[in-house]
Amino acid sequence: MTITYPRAERASQARAAEAQLEAAGIDGVVFGWVDNAGLTRVKSVPRARLAHAAEYGVGAVPCFDLALVDDSLAVTSSSTGPVGDLRLVPDLDRLVPLAAQPGWAWAPADRYAQDCTPHPGCQRGFARRAAEAVEQRGFSVKAGIEVEWVVADATGAPATFGPAYGMTRFVEHSDYLRDLLRVLTDQGLAVLQLHPEYAAGQFEVSVAAEGPVEAADTTMLVRHTIRAVSARHGLRVSYAPVFAEGSLGNGGHLHLSLWREGRNLAHGGPGRHGMHPDAEQFLAGVLAELPALLALGAPSVASYLRLVPSRFAGAYRCWGLENREAALRLITGSAAGQANAEVKCFDAAANPYLAVGGVLAAGLAGLESGLPLPPETPGDPAALGSAERLPASLPEAVDAFEKSAPLREALGAELCEAVLAVRRAETELFSGCTDAEVVEAVRWRY
The missing domain is CATH 3.10.20.70 (Glutamine synthetase, N-terminal domain)
Incomplete structure (x- = not known):
């Protein structure tokens, strides 16, 4: 019809x-x-x-x-x-x-x-179909995407070199950050946190969770707003996966929780850390498809300069309670509504609609197959040596994506073909480039 x-x-x-x-x-x-x-x-x-x-x-x-x-x-x-x-x-x-x-x-x-x-190639339409598929099973999902960015001066250098999470950055840019808070609030957004991050000139903002498509919409609105406020303060903004070679990059961490009949299934259940069986199966599906999901959530050649071990980027296919080195971090929170899982291996180069829709499709596949969630990783997987390294390059992620039946089926032939064509073409575009050349080429594109 x-x-x-x-x-x-x-x-x-x-x-x-x-x-x-x-x-x-x-x-x-x-x-x-x-x-x-x-x-x-x-x-x-x-x-x-x-x-x-x-x-x-x-x-x-x-x-x-x-x-x-x-x-x-x-x-x-x-x-x-x-x-x-x-x-x-x-x-x-x-x-x-x-x-x-x-x-x-x-x-x-x-x-x-x-x-x-x-x-059929509309990415927002794909995210909506994925959300509807979850709803047809009697579930709903709440989601939110952290926005990280580097603010630079007119020369392109980071606008502050204060310590990570340090008050120095707030003092140096208090007017800028206050204006950002005011503008986001004026636009009807509920800001949860705003703070300096690890890399020089880097900040992060998070807003309240909402439906999956709405969360992707909000992410774009937040990013547009940050750029506009920055311009009014004479500053430049980069959302690139890596702003400077060898530094920590801009993540696009996706937080989500599975709900049924008004109950958060990541809280109050009989499973590990209070999860309900459906939540474990959903997360098992996400974990199973993580190598393929990187083709959607870490889509740039530059993404793999960020996705390295021991940088809080989630470079290993594992999960753990409050484990910031695991690709899938479980957060119990202090209240029932706050419990959620964080996909840490995604970055700010991702199309948020593709990232959200892909995760929903993977989680739904886990639910439909009753996939068991493997044992958790309690420490740094790089030190334990027991976890699988996620793809270390875009071609590896593309190879995993091509083999993923759940993701290919969910995206549909036309959108899947376009995604693959863009990933392969960008791989060829940067073939033979040094890491520094890749960083320089994409720094101001995102």
Whole structure:
């Protein structure tokens, strides 16, 4: 059966939104999506065109499904090059005025074919399908993605060299960080933490958990907001997996918890550390597919300069209670609603919709097969020598992805082909480059 979006309803919703935006002094609306290389692409319309865009969409070239980090294009047997068009349709439920960009509002967008059927290569659509598949089994998932970034001065050097987690960085950038908190709050986001991280110039912010697709949307909004606030303070931002060769990088840690009938299944159960059997099976599925999931959650050649042992990056396929060297860290929290698992091996180059959707598909496969969760790793896996090292390069991750039936089936043939084409093309793009050259090439692309 052909699936279309409700044009008339969206147009009516948009007309009401236009009036509210006019009253708020908004002149234009930005529609954003994220490509398979992890770069955010946008189009915008004047406020008065929002209803038309909501009803008919805005043209979007399909070749961006094959765009690489340097804006060159991969080629597949089914790619049409410059031929064809898609419709970019904003999700008005997530429409928000941008507090750090006066006169502008933002909304994430879904991509449709010209006949209004969902584009099979739409990454946001994939995440939604994955969430719906979990819901059809009687479960729901709450998720959140930590946002780490390096702030630099006009020369491109880190803007602060204070100690990791040190007060020095807060003192040097207190106005900047205060403005960031205010703007995020003005945009309706519930900030949980904001602090300096390990690398020079690095900070991290986390916001409240929500549904999987919504969490991916929020991640993009947070990143846009950080960039905008930084620009107003004369600062540059990098979300690249590694900002400087040999340093700790920018993670994109995914936190998630499985729920049923209002109960968090990571708490109060008979299993290890209070987990319920369904939660253990879900995490077992994620753990089983982690090598393949890296093709979605650590998608850059530069990702593997970050994903090294003994750097809190989660370089080993294992899990453990509060174990920051395990790829899958269990967090019990201080209350029932706080218990969750953290996927630590993902980084900020990932398309959050692909990362979230892939993890949901893997967890669902674990549930459906009743997969047992293996014994936990209680210490540093590098020292114990008992855990499996995750792929140490993008080609290794791609090889695992190609062999993953759950992920390939969940993504579908067209999206899977595009992801593989981009990963292989970026591998070739950086073939023969030194680590330093890779870092330099991607530093300001993310």
